[in-house]
Amino acid sequence: MQYNKAFYTDLIYKVNGAAIEVHKELGPGLLESVYQKCLKHELELEGINCLTEMKIPINYKGIQIEVDLRCDLFIENELIVELKAVEKILPIHEAQLMSYMKLINVPIGLMLNFNCTNIYREGQKTYVNKLYRDLI
Numbered sequence: 001m002q003y004n005k006a007f008y009t010d011l012i013y014k015v016n017g018a019a020i021e022v023h024k025e026l027g028p029g030l031l032e033s034v035y036q037k038c039l040k041h042e043l044e045l046e047g048i049n050c051l052t053e054m055k056i057p058i059n060y061k062g063i064q065i066e067v068d069l070r071c072d073l074f075i076e077n078e079l080i081v082e083l084k085a086v087e088k089i090l091p092i093h094e095a096q097l098m099s100y101m102k103l104i105n106v107p108i109g110l111m112l113n114f115n116c117t118n119i120y121r122e123g124q125k126t127y128v129n130k131l132y133r134d135l136i
Helices: 005-026 032-045 091-104
Strands: 050-055 058-060 063-065 070-075 079-084 108-113 124-128
Touching: 005 032, 005 079, 005 108, 005 124, 032 050, 032 070, 032 079, 070 091, 079 091, 091 108, 091 124
Parallel strands: 079 108
Antiparallel strands: 050 070, 058 063, 070 079, 108 124
């Protein structure tokens, strides 16, 4: 199914709202796994379908490669969310998210860093690829 940019904008808005709620309740300084479980619960309360620790498939030159790559959250089968609890998002974190988006063939990803004072202003960033730019 082909979604439009408005669908993704709305989905990002809902996920950011859930992340803000988790951050408001817990604050910074915990492990990513704690935020992951709480965010999954918050999303489920909102009726949003979400998988945790979904395996990322690697198809290399026509063969399936068994590796242990996992995205933190895969939401509505359309949005990859990577969670961090770090001082600063590094280029390797961004490259990881962009690679996951390419491998799963989705147009948008969200990086959430819970180690901040305001998750909306400092702790979230949306990433898009060519698939997104081609949407209406």
